[in-house]
Amino acid sequence: MATQLFYxxxxxxxxxxxxxxxxxxxxxxxxxxxxxxxxxxPWFQPLADxxxxxGKETIIPESADRRIFLLMPVFALTAAVTSFLYIPMWDTHxxxxxxxxxxxxxxxxxxxxxxxxxxxxxxxxxxxxxxxVRSITQLFAYEVPLFMGILAPSLLAGTWSxxxxxxxxxxxxxxxxxxxxxxAIALIAVQGKLEKVPFDIPEAETExxxxxxxxxxxxxxxxLRMALDVEMVVVASLLAAVFLPFGLGYAPITGFxxxxxxxxxxxxxxxxxxxxxxxxRIEQMVNFCWxxxxxxxxxxxxxxxxxxxxxxx
Amino acid sequence: MSxxxxxxxPQHPALKEPASFKITINGxxxxxxxxxxxxxxxxxxxxxxxxxxxxxxxxxxxxxxICSHSHSTAFVLAVEEIAAIEVPKRAFxxxxxxxxxxxIHSHLLWLGVAGHxxxxxxxxxxSWRDREIVMDILNMLTGNRVNYGINTIGGVRRDITPKQxxxxxxxxDKLEERTRYYIELATEEVTLINRLSGVGFLSHEDxxxxxxxxxxxRGSAVDRDIRRDDPYLSYPELQFKIVxxxxxxxxxxxLVRVGELMESYGMIRQLLQNIPEGPxxxxxxxxxxAGRAFSxxxxxxxxxxxxxxxxxxxxxxxxxLRAPTLANVQSVARMLENSYLADVPIVVxxxxxxxxxxxxxxxxxxxxxxxxxxxWPELHAFSLDWNRKNRGIDFTNLNKRLIEKKV
Amino acid sequence: MKKTGKMVSEVLKSFxxxxxxxxxxxxxxxxxxxxxxxxxxxxxxxxxxxxxxRDCPSKAITITKVADKKFEARINLDDCIFCAQCVDNCAKNxxxxxxxxxxxxxxxxxxxxxxxxxxxxxxxxxxxx
Numbered sequence: 111m112a113t114q115l116f117y118x119x120x121x122x123x124x125x126x127x128x129x130x131x132x133x134x135x136x137x138x139x140x141x142x143x144x145x146x147x148x149x150x151x152p153w154f155q156p157l158a159d160x161x162x163x164x165g166k167e168t169i170i171p172e173s174a175d176r177r178i179f180l181l182m183p184v185f186a187l188t189a190a191v192t193s194f195l196y197i198p199m200w201d202t203h204x205x206x207x208x209x210x211x212x213x214x215x216x217x218x219x220x221x222x223x224x225x226x227x228x229x230x231x232x233x234x235x236x237x238x239x240x241x242x243v244r245s246i247t248q249l250f251a252y253e254v255p256l257f258m259g260i261l262a263p264s265l266l267a268g269t270w271s272x273x274x275x276x277x278x279x280x281x282x283x284x285x286x287x288x289x290x291x292x293x294a295i296a297l298i299a300v301q302g303k304l305e306k307v308p309f310d311i312p313e314a315e316t317e318x319x320x321x322x323x324x325x326x327x328x329x330x331x332x333x334l335r336m337a338l339d340v341e342m343v344v345v346a347s348l349l350a351a352v353f354l355p356f357g358l359g360y361a362p363i364t365g366f367x368x369x370x371x372x373x374x375x376x377x378x379x380x381x382x383x384x385x386x387x388x389x390x391r392i393e394q395m396v397n398f399c400w401x402x403x404x405x406x407x408x409x410x411x412x413x414x415x416x417x418x419x420x421x422x423x
Numbered sequence: 424m425s426x427x428x429x430x431x432x433p434q435h436p437a438l439k440e441p442a443s444f445k446i447t448i449n450g451x452x453x454x455x456x457x458x459x460x461x462x463x464x465x466x467x468x469x470x471x472x473x474x475x476x477x478x479x480x481x482x483x484x485x486x487x488x489i490c491s492h493s494h495s496t497a498f499v500l501a502v503e504e505i506a507a508i509e510v511p512k513r514a515f516x517x518x519x520x521x522x523x524x525x526x527i528h529s530h531l532l533w534l535g536v537a538g539h540x541x542x543x544x545x546x547x548x549x550s551w552r553d554r555e556i557v558m559d560i561l562n563m564l565t566g567n568r569v570n571y572g573i574n575t576i577g578g579v580r581r582d583i584t585p586k587q588x589x590x591x592x593x594x595x596d597k598l599e600e601r602t603r604y605y606i607e608l609a610t611e612e613v614t615l616i617n618r619l620s621g622v623g624f625l626s627h628e629d630x631x632x633x634x635x636x637x638x639x640x641r642g643s644a645v646d647r648d649i650r651r652d653d654p655y656l657s658y659p660e661l662q663f664k665i666v667x668x669x670x671x672x673x674x675x676x677x678l679v680r681v682g683e684l685m686e687s688y689g690m691i692r693q694l695l696q697n698i699p700e701g702p703x704x705x706x707x708x709x710x711x712x713a714g715r716a717f718s719x720x721x722x723x724x725x726x727x728x729x730x731x732x733x734x735x736x737x738x739x740x741x742x743x744l745r746a747p748t749l750a751n752v753q754s755v756a757r758m759l760e761n762s763y764l765a766d767v768p769i770v771v772x773x774x775x776x777x778x779x780x781x782x783x784x785x786x787x788x789x790x791x792x793x794x795x796x797x798x799w800p801e802l803h804a805f806s807l808d809w810n811r812k813n814r815g816i817d818f819t820n821l822n823k824r825l826i827e828k829k830v
Numbered sequence: 831m832k833k834t835g836k837m838v839s840e841v842l843k844s845f846x847x848x849x850x851x852x853x854x855x856x857x858x859x860x861x862x863x864x865x866x867x868x869x870x871x872x873x874x875x876x877x878x879x880x881x882x883x884r885d886c887p888s889k890a891i892t893i894t895k896v897a898d899k900k901f902e903a904r905i906n907l908d909d910c911i912f913c914a915q916c917v918d919n920c921a922k923n924x925x926x927x928x929x930x931x932x933x934x935x936x937x938x939x940x941x942x943x944x945x946x947x948x949x950x951x952x953x954x955x956x957x958x959x
Contacts, residue, residue, distance in 0.1 A: 145841040146548035149849045316437040316768040386837040388614040389542025391765045478887040481913045566866040612836040
């Protein structure tokens with residue numbers, strides 16, 4: 111019981127994830143800034159922002175649906191933290207694992223987007239409503255390519271469990287190279303999940319102010335931002351576990367360092383994508399996802415089936 | 424979703440100045456756009472009548488932060504015309520150099536703003552970083568980065584030394600290389616083109632009909648430029664071409680602006696090469712003889728018009744200015760029709776608006792009761808009184824009382 | 831040739847380069863000669879013609895006679911727009927633009943400067959007590 115609680119609350123649960131999330135936000139912002147030839151924030155900036163937001167007054171709009179408005183940030187954070195428990199870090203074993211947890215993780219990662227939608231919708235402001243509608247429209251566009259991109263490796267491995275996927279690729283080195291196109295697809299699709307350029311349409315600052323988060327303030331906004339940070343770490347770990355399954359099975363310290371390098375590599379790639387692209391319009395985004403990204407995901411599936419059916423026999 | 428009306432402004436992250444756009448949307452499509460100005464009336468014209476000509480130069484320079492040289496040059500040109508002052512050629516050359524440097528800094532600034540409006544912050548950071556080069560040149564030449572204060576009636580206040588000329592050329596070379604890169608970027612980067620082309624369409628006929636000027640008009644193939652059509656300063660002696668584009672959308676306007684940057688570099692090189700020796704100013708009389716003059720000036724955003732009426736004293740009787748945005752703001756409502764909500768910021772930005780420079784008060788004189796001419800102190804007292812009565816705010820010595828309150 | 835990610839090589843180069851940002855309060859950019867900053871007054875040169883007062887756009891400068899051929903200048907730097915027209919107008923070079931631009935203070939009073947005989951060696955830069 112005590113170890114369970116330790117896992118949930120301290121490592122690799124809530125406390126570790128929060129700290130890691132804040133640090134990942136710093137890394138993301140710093141990389142973004144340096145690519146733009148700026149200096150960027152100091153290392154404690156995300157933490158300082160978080161503490162500052164905690165100390166601010168939380169304003170709930172009169173016309174908002176109070177209960178949903180209050181609950182959604184907590185739900186978002188909970189879902190993001192929970193999904194981390196199924197992802198193997200430096201070992202081929204996650205904390206909890208069962209056949210089918212890959213699907214569970216993907217669905218748990220969808221929950222934050224849904225909570226953003228509900229929170230934005232229930233705050234009953236014009237900007238939030240439009241942001242909410244945009245975020246749910248976007249969900250339908252990026253989710254399919256993302257699923258196809260991530261599930262292709264599991265098809266090749268022949269299992270729906272993340273731990274077994276990494277065990278498979280660890281055993282069959284070099285097969286992960288087949289999945290590299292899937293990594294590119296997933297990298298682009300997660301920009302939509304994390305609401306970053308080019309898919310930061312739901313919170314496009316110059317168009318609809320704060321989008322979904324316009325009416326959120328104080329502690330609730332802090333929780334929402336923390337949820338996004340944690341989601342970024344979880345997504346980066348997921349991509350690292352599925353697409354870069356090498357260097358596993360070392361001693362915990364070395365393994366952990368390798369894991370960190372992989373995660374920050376993914377964060378670097380995500381920052382690069384958002385540095386070099388302009389924000390798309392929602393209809394261009396949906397078009398792009400269905401016209402190019404989804405077929406590419408399909409192709410990746412076909413390639414994986416081919417490799418599994420022909421070469422692995 | 425049924426039709427909803429979204430307020431963009433008076434305060435909105437996309438707008439750098441207060442202006443109000445009431446956008447009626449259906450889903451993401453815009454059904455109707457309603458443009459409201461008038462949040463920033465500053466009474467500049469009236470204030471000009473209360474100051475002498477020298478003071479007016481500095482006041483008019485502060486009409487706009489970006490095209491400050493445009494306004495002050497248009498003003499001094501009109502005054503010099505009334506007073507029939509023979510301005511030395513070298514002064515004209517220096518004014519033209521500053522004018523083109525100002526155009527460069529304005530267009531680079533616009534490029535960054537446009538990038539920011541479409542969520543391409545990297546472009547903003549890079550173009551504003553490069554803009555520092557031209558800002559530093561202006562700082563070196565005039566002693567300030569924004570309000571240059573180079574003009575005076577009868578010439579300019581500062582000369583350009585050969586060493587400074589060398590530094591300008593050096594900076595221009597760097598900027599030209601960077602601008603080439605931005606042209607490449609604008610014509611190659613797919614996400615950028617997707618966000619710009621086909622957006623804010625303003626057909627050639629509409630541009631003529633709505634009186635679009637400057638890069639907004641030239642982006643719709645309206646071949647008009649005061650620098651060529653009604654030359655002033657040293658422009659008759661320069662070789663340059665007017666950049667136009669027939670895309671008729673935001674993309675066209677972008678290409679016009681980056682194209683004009685390249686032309687400006689060429690112009691500055693010619694100016695520095697041919698600059699004549701001689702005095703930089705002549706003594707101007709303090710009292711300008713009675714008369715009136717009208718001057719036109721191609722500011723970075725379009726044609727800037729000044730009208731000055733002198734009555735023989737050292738203060739103008741009437742100063743009228745029309746900033747370029749006033750001529751272009753009408754086209755924004757047309758451009759927004761049938762576009763997407765996401766395009767509102769970039770469409771509004773595409774005319775390079777400057778709402779504070781634009782706001783003028785028009786009083787339709789009916790000669791009925793309630794019409795009264797007020798002097799400056801009267802108006803000041805009236806406004807204090809009005810605020811006290813109607814809003815319960817006492818603005819007299821507000822600052823002093825605030826400090827007292829704190830202590 | 832249209833392509834996505836045109837800026838990749840440029841941003842990766844920048845990533846390795848030193849940032850362009852100036853570390854302002856720690857590293858100060860030198861101002862060019864002729865920068866129009868804080869205005870200072872050399873009381874011994876003034877002849878009291880008051881040409882500077884006449885053309886000041888914001889009426890920030892006041893010259894008063896304190897004794898025979900002795901003049902005092904009050905410059906309200908909070909009103910001043912730093913056009914340096916007074917410097918141009920002064921026939922005796924009694925006014926001068928300096929390159930000092932860091933004028934921020936906690937009170938407006940710190941910007942109301944007075945220059946007179948008593949402030950020897952011209953450090954009337956200090957605000958009025």
